Amino acid sequence: QGAAEVRRRLDNGVYIxxxxPSIEACRARLRTRGKDDEAEIERRLNIxxxxxxxxxxxxxxxxxxxLDDSFETLAAIIRAEKVKEVRIKEKVKSLFGPGVR
Structure with missing residues (x-):
């Protein structure tokens, strides 16, 4: 719900x-941290x-x-978003004149 609220306020953001990889992997990661008991882990998994x-x-x-693959994917998203038409159109206009949409 928090992300939906942010999106309503900042509709031009990029949301990732x-x-x-699975609920079991999430469960294992939470257990490995060693911060929560089983009841808390199950509560967090339900959320x-x-x-x-x-x-x-x-x-x-x-x-x-x-982690490496996820970072590469994130970097690719950032690169792609930087050259989206909506983000670069003003630069294109400054380079090629106001007649360019």
Whole structure:
């Protein structure tokens, strides 16, 4: 719900949803941290499942199976977003004149 509120306020943002490779992987990661008991881990997993349903509302989804791969995907998204027409049109106009849309 927090992300939906941010999107309502900042509709020109780029929204990326980062998913674990599976719920079991998420559970294992939470256990490895050693910060939460089993009840808290299950509570957090239930919240995660509720949030995952909203993933299609985001512009991009990254499945975080490998940190390096996820970082590369994020970098590719950033590169692509920098050259989107809506972000670069003013530069194009300054280079080629106001007749260019």
């Amino acid at each position: 949803f980062v998913l674990p 995660a499942l509720e949030e995952i349903v909203r993933a299609p509302e985001y512009d991009y989804i990254i499945i975080n199976d490998s």
